[in-house]
Amino acid sequence: MHEAMTTLEKLEELVYHGFQETAHRFQEVAQSFQETERLLKENAIKADAESAKLKKQLDGLTKSLGLFAESTVYPSAARLFNERGIELTGVSSRANERRNGREMEIDVLGAGPQAVVAIEVKLRLELESVKKFLARLPHFFEFFPRFRGLQLYGAMAGMSVADEVARYAYKNGLFVLVQSGDNMKILNDEKFKPRAFNEPANGAARRKK
Numbered sequence: 001m002h003e004a005m006t007t008l009e010k011l012e013e014l015v016y017h018g019f020q021e022t023a024h025r026f027q028e029v030a031q032s033f034q035e036t037e038r039l040l041k042e043n044a045i046k047a048d049a050e051s052a053k054l055k056k057q058l059d060g061l062t063k064s065l066g067l068f069a070e071s072t073v074y075p076s077a078a079r080l081f082n083e084r085g086i087e088l089t090g091v092s093s094r095a096n097e098r099r100n101g102r103e104m105e106i107d108v109l110g111a112g113p114q115a116v117v118a119i120e121v122k123l124r125l126e127l128e129s130v131k132k133f134l135a136r137l138p139h140f141f142e143f144f145p146r147f148r149g150l151q152l153y154g155a156m157a158g159m160s161v162a163d164e165v166a167r168y169a170y171k172n173g174l175f176v177l178v179q180s181g182d183n184m185k186i187l188n189d190e191k192f193k194p195r196a197f198n199e200p201a202n203g204a205a206r207r208k209k
Helices: 002-083 128-144 161-171
Strands: 090-099 102-111 113-123 151-161 174-181 183-188
Touching: 002 090, 002 113, 002 161, 002 174, 002 183, 090 113, 090 128, 102 128, 113 128, 113 161, 113 174, 128 151, 128 161, 151 161
Parallel strands: 113 151, 151 174
Antiparallel strands: 090 102, 102 113, 174 183
8 A cells, every 4th residue: 555655655746856857947938928019019119110210211211302393303393494484473382283193293293375384303313203294294184184285394403403304304305404503503505495294205396316
């Protein structure tokens, strides 16, 4: 009987130690989960901080672009195009229209008795921006039907414009405006003939170089 009790005690001891080991492992797993949760929270906080930082930078860039458009391009537009024989009697900034769930925004829009000029403004003018603007311009009158009947000209304005980008815009019939001191100037020479974007791309108004 004594031996049987001893065997039972040994069995109880084994079971007890087994439970202790299992409990210890559960504790380790729980601590691991807690550490993982802590790291996830830290990463989430860091991600939120980075997101907020990026948003602040984008907001700053948007604000800088808006200030450049409104303080430099906007006040110069009428004078610059009037000097080129395109009379503009009114200029507005951030012209925005919606049609059938679609939207078009023009950074600076000048209009006169015979022509309307849509100006896309960038801090640094890139080739891709020019291509996208050229693709948008033929849809202008869908969003701004009040200007139908006028000649539509396009222009790109930037604080910085690379020579190859300026040449591409020039060859595709766009005016190119660049900052010069506190003002803007048109880079296109006097031989330049702008493309009227309410005409076919291969129309007579488009200058080939």
